[in-house]
Amino acid sequence: MRKSIHLVKGDITKQNADAIVNAANSSLLGGGGVDGAIHRAGGPQILAECVEIRNRQGGCKTGEAVITGGGNLKAKYVIHTVGPVWNGGDKGEPQLLGNAYRNSLKLAVENDIHTIAFPNISTGIYHFPKDLAARIAVDTVKAFLNGHEGPLSVTFVCFDDENYALYESLLKDK
Template structure:
């Protein structure tokens, strides 16, 4: 089930020369730990300033939604900030839908902004404790479904920081 538009790498998402880097953000958009902190540190003040403007205008970003800012000092033109769900096995179906929406809404925003290459981290699998295997399945299925309906994005890169996620994605792709 290989898709020539989907690429998998292991590395640092802040170093990817793409049109848009996706940030696994929190609802405040003001930075945090993990991927969020790394993107804010690497992107610099311009990314934070744009996030503050968005927050002031609409109060942040809801789970499953996405917003776009400049890439600042990153090698990406844009950062698409999306908020994945916090895992709670008692509401797994809701969390799974929200995670799919985070990928889908990021891709929609990418299309609206003429993004041709986009890099995704492993959304919600860090401090939000979404099961990595389930998250990988949702990410890949959602991206494949989106690409089947829309041909304007030329490449989606899944950037896995750790060996475990890389292995899961490698088996699924």
């Protein structure tokens, strides 16, 4: 397998990847959207591991990432990352979103993960503009893949048509 970037429209919890990324909140205790769907589909093991991490380090800061097992998911691992809440863009939100993708990819490499699937981080209840978020995601992933050795296949999993169209246009000349 070589480095590659893919795009699918669908449900992140059903992806056949070594790891899926959870758009988590800083408490790591589950929530709505992607976070709630992953916790529901993965079962109680994921929450139990998140509680252990929380007890050890006090949660997960915006832009950082932690890893747990995949529980009942097809994926062996879940990488939980906290994207920024959009507050107009002048509070470091673009950099923090890039960090969320970069730190998730670093954890993947450190854990010998070869295939990873990302949701559209921060574009739901955190209200990050979808077009800017897509550009940051694609640029960050491309830069990471260009700067690291070894196989890594990245899939962007879009739940809605709007995000899918944005990613499709950014990836058409990959």
